[in-house]
Amino acid sequence: MSDAIKHECGLAFIRLRKPFAYYQQKYGTVFYGLNKLYLLMEKQHNRGQDGAGVAAVKLHTEPGVPFMNRIRSSANQPIADVFARIRQEITEVEKYQPEITKYPGLMKGHIRFLGELLMGHLRYATQGKNNEELCHPFVRHNTVPARNLTMAGNFNLVNVDELFNFVKVFPGDTHKNSDLxxxxxxxxxxxxxxDETRDNGLDVKSILQNAFSMFDGGYHVAGLIGSGDSFVIRDPHGIRPSYYYINDDVIVAASERAAIRTSFNVGENEVLELMPGNALIVKENGDYSIEQILTPKERRACSFERIYFSRGNDEKIYKERTDLGRNLSETVLKAIDNDLRHTIFSFIPNTAEVAFYGLIKGLETYLNRIKVERIMSWDKDFDEEKLTEMVNRRVRIDKIAIKDVKMRTFITEDSGRNEMVQHVYDITYGTVQPGVDTLVVIDDSIVRGTTLRESIIKMLDRLGPKRIIVVSSAPQIRYPDCYGIDMSKMGDFVAFQAAIALLKETGREHVLQEAYGLCKELERTNTLHAQNVVRNIYKPFTTQEISDKIAQIITPSGINAHVDVIYQSIDGLHDACPNNLGDWYFTGNYPTPGGNRVVNKAFMNFMEGKNERGY
Structure with missing residues (x-):
């Protein structure tokens, strides 16, 4: 993605079902659980690089012995930092008390994070500053063991104030906006x-039903309880992804299927999806059940997971991203008048690569059909040279854009910073026939268009193409998100900027004032959640008109090539990703009322000149 957006978070959960001596004997190490937790977190590091945290709960400890521990880091490499500090504890025990290492039970007593219940989290800071206090897991301590609780998750909630008011808790500045x-x-x-009313253990299902019925948002959350019980739960729309794997040795859950498959070397069908509204509940004795906590609603699993967020080594995601590219091939062919001879195709590294392969496969299918038709039309009127030339025709592919090392600059002025931003990417010279070739580059999505305008278009123009076509494997991003992605300011979206520009150019600025007035009226009547007013901003224009205006916006001054933009259609998105129909970023069709409230609030902030979040 050329415009990086902070997004998502990663969750890892492990429940060991055997004594530590079992893992030492079978796998050669008492740290089997910690090793697997590290793997799960590293295999999901794409989901969060602002911070990391680990929590552990020990079963059957002696009274007075700490049984719930947590460690967090917001260092530059937070996973490495967390596990280096855990490793330091282990090293000190091995160095100063080597006799203990022969006895797993004693090791458990001396190593804080050698617990049967383990939870890891990777954070992208969608709310608050990037500091250790805001890293998951959070802990709620209590003198009663069963009332100790630690939680972490991948989610955003839009009704935080109401929740704090319900429990009559008024946090300080650090946590007042914290969903967790x-x-x-x-x-x-x-x-x-x-716990007050039960003598024979906790009814975790009842706890979850009471609590999670109050949350408006998308979530995949895990919790460890001091009683030894634990849970993983998913929102009723299935917005955030959740997967689990269970065998006799372990119970595992994570945000991505491929992370579990790789870490535990298991097949695709062995890793199951936790269905919307369900919870995986593990009792203190290691028994588990899948329980329906909330009534499942229309499935609105996040389509951005498939387009960009999740790692592409999951075969289903790989296929879907390939299909996203393939679905654009006919539109691209039409845009270039089927002139493959004078068109070069490339991609904006690195996450658009799979969609690029799909686009090329679609183009090759077309080209092969043309070859057959041409050869058949010749009848017997051809020679070896003519046939060889036709058979050897190829779609022209080159690696045009190269993502350079992450550039840092001491320059603070915008003008100087923009000059430096141009060099985030580099190009391969000599690939384009100046003034003749069209250059088609695919990106997985276009959010703000800033990097395209300040860097990529300028860079590509240096090659001298007659025309530059930027292709987005995602549709136009028109609306903010409030379920786990840091996209909540209307003014940031280049599609919204295009709509505003078109309203002004066509003398329809009254549409803005009318929409703002309607938002204020909804706010006055406490019904800001009732409808998405921002849809009215886009309604006067076709998708193509918005795309054409976006092309103008991302074209810097002094560019010689003509620039066009092609977006994925909504139908193309749904065709490629049929099980992830959460498309509110593109359509404004939010799965919960809180989404409408957020988009309307974000628009009001824009109209009032407030550079702040919509929730």
């Missing part, structure tokens, strides 16, 4: 009530 802090307090509230 609010969620933790609500779950703990019902956990404490349940």
């Amino acid at each position: 802090a609010a969620m933790l307090e609500v779950v703990h509230h019902f956990l404490a009530k349940e």
Whole structure:
């Protein structure tokens, strides 16, 4: 993605089902669980690089011995930092008390994170500053063991204030906007009530039903309880992804299927999807059940997971990204008048590569059909040279754009910084026939268009192409997200900028004022959630008109090549990703009422000149 956006988070959960001596004997190490947790987190490091954290709960500890521990880091390489610090504890025990290493039970007593229940988290900072205090997991301590709770997850909630008011907790500045802090307090509230009334263990299902019925958002959350119980739960729309794997030795859950498959070397069908509204609940004795906590609603799994966020080594995601590119081939062919001879195809590294392969496969299918038709039309009127020339025709592919090392600059002025930004990417010289060739480059999505305008288009123009066509494997991003992605400011979206420009050019600025007035009225009547008013901003224009205006916006001054933009269609998106129909970024069709409230608030902030989040 040329415009990097902070997004998502990664979750890893492991419940060991055997004594530590079992893992030492079978796998050669008492640290089997910690090793697997590290692998799960590293295999999902794409989901969060602002921070990391680990929590562990030990079963059957002696009274007074700490049983719930947590470690967090916001270092430059947070996973490495967390596990280096855990490793340091292990090294000190091995060095100063080597006799203990022969006895798994004693090791458990001396190593804080040698617990049967393990949870890891990777953070992208969608809310708050990037500091250790905001890294997951969060912990709620209590003198009663069963009322200790630690949680982490991949989610955003849009009703944080209401949740804090419900439990009558008023946090300080650090946590007042924290989704997890609010969620933790609500779950703990019902956990404490349940513990007060139960003598024979906790009814975790009841706790989750009471608490999670209050949350408006998309989530994949795990929790470890001091009683030894634990859970993983997914929102009723299935917005955020959730997968699990269970065998006699372990119970595992994570945000990505491929991470589990790689870490535990298991087949695709052995890793299951936790269905919307369901929870994986593990009791203190290691028994588990899949429980329906909330009534499943229309499945709205995040399509951005398939386009960009999740790693592409999952075979289903790989196929879907290939199909996203293939679905664009006819539109691209039409745009270049089927002139493959004078068109070069490339991609903007690195995440658009798979969609690029799909686009090329679609183009090759067309070219092979043309070859057959031409050869058949010759009848017997051809020689070896003519046939060889036809058979050897290829779609022209070159690696045009190269992502250079991550550039840092001491320059703070915008003008100087823009000059430096141009050099984030580099080009391969000598690939384009100046003034003749068209250059088609595919990106997985276009959010702000800033990098295209300030860097990529300028860079590509240096090659001298007659025309530059930027292709997006995603549709136009028109609306903010509030379910786990840091896209909540209307003014950031180049599609919104295009709509505003078109309204002004066509003398329809009254549409803006009318939409703003309607938002203010909805706010006054406390019904800001009732409808997505921002749809009215786009309604006067066709998708093509918006695309053409975007092309103008991302074209810097002084560019010789003509620039066009081609977007994926909504139908093309759904065709490629049929099981992930969450498309509110593109359509404004939010799965929960909180989405409408966020988009309307974001628009009001724009109209009022407030550079702040919509929730």
